[in-house]
Amino acid sequence: MNNIAVIGSGTMGNGIAHVFAQYGYKVSLIDISEDALKKALATIEKNLSRQVEKGAFTAEVKQQALSHINTFTSIKDGISQADLIVEAATENVDLKLRIFKDIDEGAKPSAILASNTSSISITKIASATKRPEKVIGMHFMNPVPVMKLVEVIRGYATSHDTTKAVMELSKKLEKIPVEVNDYPGFIANRILMPMINEAIYSLYEGVAGVYEIDTVMKLGMAHPMGPLQLADFIGLDVCLSILRVLHDGFGNPKYAPCPLLVNMVQAGHKGVKSGSGFYEYKQGSKELVVAERFRY
Ligand code: CAA
Numbered sequence: 001m002n003n004i005a006v007i008g009s010g011t012m013g014n015g016i017a018h019v020f021a022q023y024g025y026k027v028s029l030i031d032i033s034e035d036a037l038k039k040a041l042a043t044i045e046k047n048l049s050r051q052v053e054k055g056a057f058t059a060e061v062k063q064q065a066l067s068h069i070n071t072f073t074s075i076k077d078g079i080s081q082a083d084l085i086v087e088a089a090t091e092n093v094d095l096k097l098r099i100f101k102d103i104d105e106g107a108k109p110s111a112i113l114a115s116n117t118s119s120i121s122i123t124k125i126a127s128a129t130k131r132p133e134k135v136i137g138m139h140f141m142n143p144v145p146v147m148k149l150v151e152v153i154r155g156y157a158t159s160h161d162t163t164k165a166v167m168e169l170s171k172k173l174e175k176i177p178v179e180v181n182d183y184p185g186f187i188a189n190r191i192l193m194p195m196i197n198e199a200i201y202s203l204y205e206g207v208a209g210v211y212e213i214d215t216v217m218k219l220g221m222a223h224p225m226g227p228l229q230l231a232d233f234i235g236l237d238v239c240l241s242i243l244r245v246l247h248d249g250f251g252n253p254k255y256a257p258c259p260l261l262v263n264m265v266q267a268g269h270k271g272v273k274s275g276s277g278f279y280e281y282k283q284g285s286k287e288l289v290v291a292e293r294f295r296y
Pocket of ligand 1: 054141146234
């Protein structure tokens with residue numbers, strides 16, 4: 001497998017393209033807008049430079065990686081030569097079903113079709129194609145160049161050969177792949193989201209403040225970020241939609257999203273990407289400041 005196509009150039013898509021290019025793969029990065037692609041290339045350049053500065057690899061490796069990436073605004077053109085296509089578009093079922101129908105029609109018969117979805121059923125996505133045995137989940141974690149895990153999700157019909165190929169490929173990127181079956185939230189979000197939801201409930205019920213909740217989990221459990229900061233980092237809208245998938249998928253009230261989370265998303269306070277969530281984010285500032293309404 002040498003040619004990789006990545007659909008979607010947002011945070012996850014550009015991180016995935018970055019890592020494949022860094023390890024010598026030829027990458028076609030696809031998005032609907034030229035502007036989004038330009039921004040993605042600038043982000044990849046910035047993150048590769050950061051790794052050069054930290055001594056992870058040389059400036060030559062960075063230049064080679066950048067030269068491995070071509071951008072496309074048409075899925076058809078971008079995927080025609082691909083051995084593996086990784087879809088990292090917005091988390092919307094209908095959009096993903098449409099994309100998978102298109103890529104199934106345009107990709108080489110031997111190509112593997114992967115989705116970076118954080119919670120949408122791989123079995124359902126595969127049902128939009130005529131090659132469900134070649135459809136698989138390849139769930140990278142944010143920031144992709146840093147996080148070692150790839151959650152490899154086997155849909156109901158995913159073949160052993162497809163799983164083996166994706167597990168081996170992930171190891172070539174120096175990631176640690178873990179194979180899981182296709183049930184709501186897979187493993188990562190089935191465990192992470194109830195923890196985040198419980199942290200939000202603890203705030204909602206006044207058990208403790210934002211700083212206190214995050215400090216307990218950072219210093220007491222050695223988490224790099226507290227659950228509220230992590231929720232802001234992931235995006236509160238994304239957390240809410242994953243909790244809804246768990247709630248609908250299992251029909252168990254324990255996954256019901258906290259009303260505070262619902263309110264915050266409805267008010268447009270979605271975390272880092274919107275400038276505020278449990279914390280406030282000012283451009284260029286690394287300081288962690290609790291959002292005004294949660295100060296007391
Ligand atoms: N590209 C390249 N390198 C990056 C990077 C990026 N985008 N972001 C950070 N880095 C590097 C930094 O250069 C630094 O390198 P060194 O260790 O060599 O110094 C290192 O990563 C640490 O970064 P910082 O010093 O800037 O900051 P930090 O120590 O606070 O770490 C963090 C930042 C890695 C994000 C850390 O806070 C962390 O691990 N947070 C938790 C992340 C997490 O849980 N991710 C999973 C989210 S869930 C998900 O993605 C899936 C889902 O379905 C919801």
